[in-house]
Amino acid sequence: MMLAETILSPSMGYLMLALFGVLWIGLGVWWGRKAKSYDGFAVAGRNVGLALGTATSVATWITSNTTMLAPQFALQLGIWGALAYATASFGLFAFAPMSGRIRQLMPQGYTAVEFVRRRYGQLGAVPFLFISLFYSLTWLVSMSMAGGKLLNVLSGIPYEVGMSVVVGVCVLYTLFGGMYAVIGTDFIQSLIILVGLVVVAIAVMLKVDLETVHSTLQAERPMLLSFVFPAALMALFNNMLFGFGEIFHSNVWWSRAFAMREGVGPKAYAIGGLIWLPVPLVAGFLGLAAPALGIGVSQPDTVGPLVAATLLGSGGAIMVFIVVFCSLASSIDSLLAATSDLIVNDIAEPLLGRSTVTESRKRKMSSYAIIGLGIVAWCFAFPNNGTLATVLFFAGPMVGSCIWPILGGLYFRTASPVAACLSMTLGSALGLVAYFTIGWFTASLIGAAVSGVVFWVVNQIHRDDFDFASLANEQAAYRVGQSELHSPNGEAATS
Amino acid sequence: MTSAVVFNTWFARSPLGKSILCAAWILLIVAPAEAFSCPQVDDSRQSGSGGVDAPAPQVANDVEQGPKKADATEIEFTESRWDPMREGYATLEWNRVDGAAEYELLDSIGSVVYRGVLTKAFLSGLPDGRYQYHVRAIDENNQVLASSTVAAELQVEHWSTPLFLSLFAIGLVVVLAVAAVLISGAKLVEPNHGAEAAEATQS
Amino acid sequence: MMFPLWFLQVMVIGGTALCALGALALVVFLLFDKKDNQIW
Numbered sequence: 001m002m003l004a005e006t007i008l009s010p011s012m013g014y015l016m017l018a019l020f021g022v023l024w025i026g027l028g029v030w031w032g033r034k035a036k037s038y039d040g041f042a043v044a045g046r047n048v049g050l051a052l053g054t055a056t057s058v059a060t061w062i063t064s065n066t067t068m069l070a071p072q073f074a075l076q077l078g079i080w081g082a083l084a085y086a087t088a089s090f091g092l093f094a095f096a097p098m099s100g101r102i103r104q105l106m107p108q109g110y111t112a113v114e115f116v117r118r119r120y121g122q123l124g125a126v127p128f129l130f131i132s133l134f135y136s137l138t139w140l141v142s143m144s145m146a147g148g149k150l151l152n153v154l155s156g157i158p159y160e161v162g163m164s165v166v167v168g169v170c171v172l173y174t175l176f177g178g179m180y181a182v183i184g185t186d187f188i189q190s191l192i193i194l195v196g197l198v199v200v201a202i203a204v205m206l207k208v209d210l211e212t213v214h215s216t217l218q219a220e221r222p223m224l225l226s227f228v229f230p231a232a233l234m235a236l237f238n239n240m241l242f243g244f245g246e247i248f249h250s251n252v253w254w255s256r257a258f259a260m261r262e263g264v265g266p267k268a269y270a271i272g273g274l275i276w277l278p279v280p281l282v283a284g285f286l287g288l289a290a291p292a293l294g295i296g297v298s299q300p301d302t303v304g305p306l307v308a309a310t311l312l313g314s315g316g317a318i319m320v321f322i323v324v325f326c327s328l329a330s331s332i333d334s335l336l337a338a339t340s341d342l343i344v345n346d347i348a349e350p351l352l353g354r355s356t357v358t359e360s361r362k363r364k365m366s367s368y369a370i371i372g373l374g375i376v377a378w379c380f381a382f383p384n385n386g387t388l389a390t391v392l393f394f395a396g397p398m399v400g401s402c403i404w405p406i407l408g409g410l411y412f413r414t415a416s417p418v419a420a421c422l423s424m425t426l427g428s429a430l431g432l433v434a435y436f437t438i439g440w441f442t443a444s445l446i447g448a449a450v451s452g453v454v455f456w457v458v459n460q461i462h463r464d465d466f467d468f469a470s471l472a473n474e475q476a477a478y479r480v481g482q483s484e485l486h487s488p489n490g491e492a493a494t495s
Numbered sequence: 496m497t498s499a500v501v502f503n504t505w506f507a508r509s510p511l512g513k514s515i516l517c518a519a520w521i522l523l524i525v526a527p528a529e530a531f532s533c534p535q536v537d538d539s540r541q542s543g544s545g546g547v548d549a550p551a552p553q554v555a556n557d558v559e560q561g562p563k564k565a566d567a568t569e570i571e572f573t574e575s576r577w578d579p580m581r582e583g584y585a586t587l588e589w590n591r592v593d594g595a596a597e598y599e600l601l602d603s604i605g606s607v608v609y610r611g612v613l614t615k616a617f618l619s620g621l622p623d624g625r626y627q628y629h630v631r632a633i634d635e636n637n638q639v640l641a642s643s644t645v646a647a648e649l650q651v652e653h654w655s656t657p658l659f660l661s662l663f664a665i666g667l668v669v670v671l672a673v674a675a676v677l678i679s680g681a682k683l684v685e686p687n688h689g690a691e692a693a694e695a696t697q698s
Numbered sequence: 699m700m701f702p703l704w705f706l707q708v709m710v711i712g713g714t715a716l717c718a719l720g721a722l723a724l725v726v727f728l729l730f731d732k733k734d735n736q737i738w
Contacts (some may be wrong), residue, residue: 034738049736051727058720075619076584079701079709094673097681180738187724194721201714210710214703220608221620223583223653227699230654231582237666244673261736275720278713285710296611298586300619403673411680442662449669 006156007309007317013155016321017162021169024329027188028173028181038362041178042110042341043259050268052183053260057092057272059186059330060252062193062279064146067327070280071287071304075297078217078224080232082284087240091247092273098248099257099265101410105471107262111338112254112406113346116420118471119409123417127424128405129346131398132251136339138392140332140373144381145388147328153302154321163381166325170332171374175367179259182333189326194275196323197282203311204289216292224288234441238396242444245399248406251338340369393440397431397447398424404448404455416464419455427451567593570632570641579652584619587628592641595632603627603646621651 008016035041048056066085073081106115113132117125148163173181217224247253257265286307290297295310297303305324308316344365349357380388401424408415431447438446573588587600591614600609600616603626609616618628626649631642731737 044738047736048738049727049731051724051731052738054727055724058724075617076582078620079706082709094677097677101681101684183738187728191721191724194717194724198714198718198721201710201717205710205714210707211703214706217620218700221618222700223622224620225700226622227701229583230656230659234654234659234662234666237663237670240670241666241673244670271723275716275723278716278720281709281713282717285713288706294610296609296613297617298609298611298613298615300617404676407673407676407680411676411684445662445666445669448673449665452669452672 006154007305008155008314008321010156012314012318013151013157013321016155016318016325017151017157017165020322020325021165024169024173024185025176027185028175028177030177031180031184032176032178035176035178035180036363038359038366040180041363041366042337042345043255044179044183046107046259046261048183048256048260048264050264050271052187053256053264053268054272054275055187055190056183056256056334057269058275059190059193059326060256060334061088061092061247061272061276062190062327063143063331064150064324064327066279067193067197067283067323068146068150068301068304070283071290071307072300073280074284074287075221075224075290075300075303077232077235078221078226078229079284079288080226080229080236081224082281082288084232084236084239085280085284086277087236088243088280089273089277090240091243092269092276094244095247095253095257096266096269096273098406098410099253099260099269100263102254102257103260103262103265105410105468106258107472109258109471110255110345111341112249112251113342115254115471116405116409117346119415119466120405120417120420124405124409124420124424125346127421127428128249128402129342131395131402131424131428132249132342133339135246135250135395135399136252136335136342137373137376138395140335140339140377141380141388142392143328143332143335144377145384147332148381148384150324150328151321154305154317154324159384160382163384164378166328166332167374167378167381170329170336171370174333174336175370178366179255179337182337183256183259185333186330189330190275192326193279193323196319197279199319200308200312200316201282201285203316204286204293204307207311208289208292213289213292217288220291231441234439238441238443238445241400241403241448242396245396245401245403245444245448249399249402251342252334255338255341336370336373339373340366343369343373393435393443394432396444397435398428400431400444400447401425401427401451404452408455408459413466413468414459414463415455415466416459416462418462419458422458423451423455426454567591568641570598570630570643571645572628572630572643572647575645575647577647577649579650580621581652581654583621583651583653584617585649586615586617587630587647588615589630589643590614592632594634595640596635597633599631599633601629601631618649621649623651623653625650 006013034045039045070082070085073085075081077084102109102115106118109115113125113129116128120128144163144167147166148159148161151157151162151166152159173185177184214225223229260268283304286304287300290303290307293307293310295303295306305317305320308320310316312319344362348365348369349362404423405415405420409420427447427450430450431443431445434446435443567590570589570592573590577585589598592598597610597612598614598616599607602608608618608628616630627646628649629643629646632640634640728737
């Protein structure tokens with residue numbers, strides 16, 4: 001049918017982009033009325049309820065990869081591939097109790113790096129900040145590039161234009177609306193994505209029964225159904241650990257823990273994980289069904305949209321476009337917001353001196369940080385350099401090595417800064433070595449394994465005795481100091 | 496000290512300056528990271544979130560080569576000899592043929608494994624073994640316009656059992672350890688355990 | 699050894715149903731939060 005051409009015409013693509021762009025920016029401006037203070041901007045007033053909390057967990061974890069890559073993964077690695085992808089939800093389940101602990105320990109906290117700095121001092125904060133920034137920036141650039149590429153594949157809009165529009169729209173509505181806009185749009189986006197997937201899946205099942213899908217795979221691509229598929233089995237735990245590492249360390253998830261109302265976090269993350277779990281399974285199914293539908297597969301990464309468009313015509317194509325846009329935006333905005341928090345809270349504020357920085361100044365700096373991040377992402381994404389995307393892979397062992405310092409730091413007072421520092425450093429280093437010498441399917445695994453062993457061993461030698469209560473007390477004292485700085489018009493003399 | 500000086504200049508006062516400073520700071524951090532060379536080992540792809548390590552289709556190297564300079568009336572594969580494949584999938588590519596409405600990829604027993612308009616086919620799910628493929632161009636009347644003379648030969652050799660079993664086992668152990676630490680930690684700090692549990696902590 | 703047909707059926711039909719339920723749950727939560735004026 002429309003295999004050689006894009007599934008949507010450029011003019012239609014531009015129209016959809018313009019429509020959603022204006023809509024999302026409008027929402028950003030509207031919700032931005034609540035985001036005037038730094039607390040409002042960074043953590044949405046710390047009062048987000050269950051509905052929005054759950055939706056934001058789901059939507060943020062659904063990236064364009066979930067909708068476009070899952071079908072490819074299933075076509076490459078079969079049922080195990082789809083199952084392996086779905087296990088990324090375990091990270092959300094694991095973070096559920098952690099989010100409650102985080103909010104309890106630091107009721108006035110803002111970022112993950114802040115916790116690590118208070119818990120482990122500079123020994124822990126320096127490697128952790130480096131890893132956090134590396135991960136967020138490479139992810140931001142990679143999502144921006146994905147945006148340009150996907151819009152081009154779907155509708156023929158030139159890469160540079162598509163990428164610029166996606167980045168621009170996300171920067172603008174995050175700029176105006178902060179965490180409110182990010183979480184609010186997440187709710188809409190998660191509904192769109194879930195409904196879109198259900199519609200396409202039902203369309204597929206109406207067209208071809210599952211028995212035919214199964215028998216076609218058995219005849220044409222038997223390993224996809226195999227119980228013993230070596231590459232898939234190796235990828236299984238590697239991906240799970242990558243997922244744990246991503247969620248445990250990233251400020252994207254910590255900022256949400258701070259933003260949710262007390263008691264909401266654990267429920268929101270657990271339910272969010274449950275809602276996210278079937279998404280890669282259904283998306284993967286679209287890939288697995290393509291052979292049975294008689295669709296010639298040339299490029300596995302576009303098989304999802306191809307199936308939707310083939311079955312549902314231009315309506316399906318439009319829906320795919322919207323779903324892809326939503327999944328891109330829901331991740332890029334979270335990254336922008338969370339990384340700007342890191343820059344303001346953990347780089348700028350310590351540099352400038354905590355006593356001179358007021359809430360309103362932090363609010364202003366957040367805006368500049370978001371603009372700056374948008375510019376940097378745009379600059380790196382613009383050349384569309386394929387090898388740049390590969391740099392993201394290095395994040396696997398790096399974030400994997402953060403699992404133990406975070407877990408240990410949150411729950412065990414004996415976890416020491418030396419252990420944290422060494423485990424992150426050695427885990428990242430050896431994980432990267434494994435990546436280059438053994439293969440992609442080992443990087444996060446080795447990173448996490450080495451980090452765990454080092455953390456435990458070093459902790460036997462260097463033990464700490466941390467007072468968790470100090471995390472909350474320090475902040476209380478700091479806040480008192482802050483309020484003393486405020487003159488009637490909210491500006492301190494030094495700014 | 497230096498930061499105070501810098502911040503009191505134009506950078507500190509103008510919005511543009513502040514944005515530039517932010518960007519420069521980030522670049523300082525990122526530039527060393529970008530100095531890493533791209534991995535040669537394999538075409539692997541990881542997604543940012545959704546935590547997925549995904550190997551990309553093995554087409555990256557071939558695309559750089561470009562299609563062979565065959566006549567537009569002949570059809571040949573761009574790459575017909577491959578290193579042994581460890582994951583059982585590959586993308587076969589061939590040149591365009593004038594007047595072709597469709598292309599068909601046939602395996603060694605003559606069954607059609609791909610039929611479509613694009614000049615590439617993604618094969619996957621192949622068990623261990625050797626495979627041969629031919630491609631032909633078809634016009635609107637179902638006449639064969641051209642057929643490849645040189646077959647594409649693939650050898651699939653999945654990752655060895657000791658390797659994948661040991662990595663699977665290590666992975667299982669590490670994941671179980673994460674779960675165990677998380678559960679024991681959460682139990683330890685539960686409110687009803689109270690201060691005694693916190694005092695008794697020796698990890 | 700292969701994944702049997704019933705596994706595929708459970709995975710796909712169950713997955714689709716869960717997605718639909720998930721969307722529904724989000725809407726229900728929103729309505730509950732709205733009633734208590736506790737959306738955010």
